[in-house]
Amino acid sequence: MLAALAVVLTAVAPRAMARQEVFRRSPRAALLGWQAVSLAAVVSAVSAAPLAVHALALGGAGWAAWAAVPALAFSGLVLGRLLWSGHLVGTRLRAARREHRVLVDALGEAVDDEVRVLAHPTPTAYCLPGLRRRVVLTEGTLRALPGEELDAVLAHERAHLRARHDLVLEFFTVLHQSAPSRLQAPEALREVRLLVEVLADRAARRRTGPVPLARALVALAGASHPETALAATADVSATRTRMALLAEDDAPGWLAPVVYAFAAGVLAAPLALLGLALGSMGA
Amino acid sequence: MPTKTINKLGELERAVMDQVWALGESGEPSVSVRQVHEGLLRGRDLAYTTVMTVMGRLADAGLLVKERGSGRAYLYAAAGTREELTASSMLGQLQGLPSADRRAAMLHFLGDATAEEIADLKAALAEVEKRHGRSNGGRS
Numbered sequence: 001m002l003a004a005l006a007v008v009l010t011a012v013a014p015r016a017m018a019r020q021e022v023f024r025r026s027p028r029a030a031l032l033g034w035q036a037v038s039l040a041a042v043v044s045a046v047s048a049a050p051l052a053v054h055a056l057a058l059g060g061a062g063w064a065a066w067a068a069v070p071a072l073a074f075s076g077l078v079l080g081r082l083l084w085s086g087h088l089v090g091t092r093l094r095a096a097r098r099e100h101r102v103l104v105d106a107l108g109e110a111v112d113d114e115v116r117v118l119a120h121p122t123p124t125a126y127c128l129p130g131l132r133r134r135v136v137l138t139e140g141t142l143r144a145l146p147g148e149e150l151d152a153v154l155a156h157e158r159a160h161l162r163a164r165h166d167l168v169l170e171f172f173t174v175l176h177q178s179a180p181s182r183l184q185a186p187e188a189l190r191e192v193r194l195l196v197e198v199l200a201d202r203a204a205r206r207r208t209g210p211v212p213l214a215r216a217l218v219a220l221a222g223a224s225h226p227e228t229a230l231a232a233t234a235d236v237s238a239t240r241t242r243m244a245l246l247a248e249d250d251a252p253g254w255l256a257p258v259v260y261a262f263a264a265g266v267l268a269a270p271l272a273l274l275g276l277a278l279g280s281m282g283a
Numbered sequence: 284m285p286t287k288t289i290n291k292l293g294e295l296e297r298a299v300m301d302q303v304w305a306l307g308e309s310g311e312p313s314v315s316v317r318q319v320h321e322g323l324l325r326g327r328d329l330a331y332t333t334v335m336t337v338m339g340r341l342a343d344a345g346l347l348v349k350e351r352g353s354g355r356a357y358l359y360a361a362a363g364t365r366e367e368l369t370a371s372s373m374l375g376q377l378q379g380l381p382s383a384d385r386r387a388a389m390l391h392f393l394g395d396a397t398a399e400e401i402a403d404l405k406a407a408l409a410e411v412e413k414r415h416g417r418s419n420g421g422r423s
């Protein structure tokens with residue numbers, strides 16, 4: 001049963017959740033919901049096999065003891081795969097960021113402790129998360145954006161850095177990559193990425209109101225310099241969605257509590273099954 | 284260690300590159316760590332090994348090219364002017380790298396939208412401005 005739960009939580013729930021667009025208007029709660037589903041899937045996947053064997057043993061199947069070894073091995077495999085994937089993703093990301101930070105520090109102009117401006121005409125804005133975090137802009141960005149719009153963009157990037165959205169994304173990337181490929185739900189990862197953007201957009205909106213941020217989104221979406229033929233970098237449909245959400249009000253007040261309750265329930269399900277199984281072992 | 288706190292903001296990376304470029308302009312395209320260190324020493328307390336570490340990192344990032352000198356020490360040369368390196372790093376970052384590496388930088392404001400997509404975005408902007416126009420004065 002835990003195994004079935006693991007499959008449902010890994011493959012089915014994400015697809016269903018990604019379709020609930022109303023969650024996007026309550027991004028913080030929605031992200032928590034996603035995290036609960038993922039954690040529950042992990043718990044289910046790791047504990048399913050040993051518990052199944054245990055149940056067989058309780059049922060009096062003499063051969064169950066022999067199944068314990070492969071069952072534990074399976075759990076070990078699931079756990080090992082997760083840890084290994086986490087290690088690979090983490091190491092790679094950190095190395096890439098470290099190298100890129102050296103680059104912007106060496107080539108860019110320091111505006112303050114965090115912000116670096118590169119002498120380049122292509123308007124762009126991004127952040128490098130981590131201990132020595134940076135917000136990177138170009139001269140093209142400064143030219144393209146009047147003060148208030150620049151404020152909105154900076155507020156957006158700083159929200160990513162402060163809230164460590166990179167860690168949230170890293171967590172989901174690791175889970176995604178360690179799930180068996182037939183169960184992977186790419187729409188889940190896409191939705192989580194969008195939610196993180198919406199969260200940062202909310203922070204910017206609180207600072208400047210929605211209009212400057214919306215203008216900045218348009219200005220930066222269309223302003224790529226002809227000199228640099230950029231290959232499919234921006235996800236325009238995601239930008240379009242963010243624009244639409246900027247115009248919308250927050251989700252109705254009841255939504256967040258509902259999502260929190262859902263998150264708690266999803267997490268409780270595998271734990272309850274686990275508790276039941278362990279309880280029967282004690283009996 | 285004052286040098287550690289000094290370089291928390293990465294100023295040393297920039298100072299080293301400036302020094303290498305300046306030495307290049309005065310006719311020395313390939314320089315040793317010692318030369319850069321001496322150039323940077325003026326008025327500050329800076330360890331030779333710190334400069335060596337930073338130059339190693341700059342070489343790893345592709346900004347300096349490491350060459351074997353006549354003696355045992357390595358020589359370093361700038362891989363290009365500031366403009367060239369900025370342009371190539373933007374290009375490299377924007378199109379050369381796999382998407383996972385672009386995500387490493389959390390790049391979200393860069394666009395290569397088609398005219399149609401921009402028209403669509405502008406329509407969405409008009410909607411935002413219409414709904415929130417009162418609360419926000421606009422850019423004029």
Ligand SMILES: [Zn+2]
Pocket residue numbers: 156157160196197200391
């Ligand atoms: Zn963002």
